[in-house]
Amino acid sequence: MKYNHKFRRTVISSVVATALLGGISAPAFAEVKFGALYPLSGGLALLGEESYRGLELAVDQINANGGVQGETVVLETGDAVDNNQAIGEARRLISREDVKAIFGTYASSRSIAASQVAEMSKVPYFELGAVADDVTERGLNYVFRTNPTAYHMAETIIEMLVEGIAPELGVDPTELRIGIIHEDSNYGSSVGKHQRAFAEEHGLNIVMEEHYPASSVDMSSIVLSLQEEEVDVVLQTSYQDDSVLFLRQANERDYRPKAIIGGGGGYSMTPTAEAVGHDVIDGVYDVDFTQYNIDPEFAPGIEDFVASYEEKYEESPRSGHSLMNYAGALELLRAIDAGSGFSADEIKEAVLAMDVPVGGTAAGIGIKIGENNQNERASMMGMQWQDGELVTVYPEGASVADMRTSQ
CATH class of the missing domain: 3.40.50.2300 (Response regulator)
Known part of the structure; x- marks a missing residue:
């Protein structure tokens, strides 16, 4: 623009x-x-x-x-x-x-x-x-x-994973292999730092952490690393372009973790879903500011x-x-x-x-x-892409749909 x-x-x-x-x-x-x-x-x-x-x-x-x-x-x-x-x-x-x-x-x-x-x-x-x-x-x-803030985003991501996504998958959250990837500015670094801290509090198993410039044009090496480490759950903090790039390249390599949880506006935008295709983004989670499919x-x-x-x-x-x-x-x-x-x-x-x-x-x-x-008195919401729409699934008082998994 x-x-x-x-x-x-x-x-x-x-x-x-x-x-x-x-x-x-x-x-x-x-x-x-x-x-x-x-x-x-x-x-x-x-x-x-x-x-x-x-x-x-x-x-x-x-x-x-x-x-x-x-x-x-x-x-x-x-x-x-x-x-x-x-x-x-x-x-x-x-x-x-x-x-x-x-x-x-x-x-x-x-x-x-x-x-x-x-x-x-x-x-x-x-x-x-x-x-x-x-x-x-x-x-x-x-x-x-x-x-x-970044603190609220990381807190909601980990809590949603432990309290909602892991039970929906039918696994103990400590058994999941987690990968943290984020763009390398103050934004991504702040969220990544808090994700590590909250994950450690809950005894989660972080097997990989990697950062990259938001202007990256190739994330295939990160996708390969996630595959080699057999990462079950990917936490990505990103802007729009790097969100699209990661989702596209993960799909191209047929990398399908149990859950992808995005943090930030890249994952919550309709243009992102349109860019990667609704079939690719369907089931992907997002933690961000309040979105529109929420209990009024x-x-x-x-x-x-x-x-x-x-x-x-x-x-x-x-x-x-x-x-x-x-x-x-x-x-x-x-x-x-x-x-x-x-x-x-x-x-x-x-x-x-x-x-x-x-x-x-x-x-x-x-x-x-x-x-x-x-x-x-600020807080983040947990959403998921379902049937072409981003719907609120966490916390319970705000949700309009149940979480879905392909497992």
């Missing part, structure tokens, strides 16, 4: 905003600017744009209700195509556009780079989608994260979100990244609206006062900023 300058500056029209919420409240007239920093071109553009759409829908809703502190929210958008551009765009948004805070960024390494710039400039930075530990473990004062009582408002998304973009959501960004941004903007101003410390005070219970958002998560400015 090429960077489109339509993203540069977005003011949500009163017509669109009114359509979103059925025409309530008078629109605001003054403007307050916030930054929106995502990879909108390059290899991560698809999920970058999907994440941005969630933020945009939250702004629609806020502006339809009168804006923030009586002012219309304007998004000044930057393209974080790589770490260097993320830094440059963060500087531009702060110095030239005078944004009051920055929302972003989906890709962990780019979030880490850009948020350091914001911290030095004393501008709040709200991470809505990146999961690496370092995003909120650097002791920064003005960097906040609403989404679940667990995620109140999710059906309205999907309706608004389809009306605005004339297609169905492509991933739960839009939903998680929407849920986080909406609550952050509501908190700022309830605050006393737009200085960094006034925004920080408002954000630290957030108290949204679990189940209080369309993504099912709650929001309470705790240690390291991390949301302590």
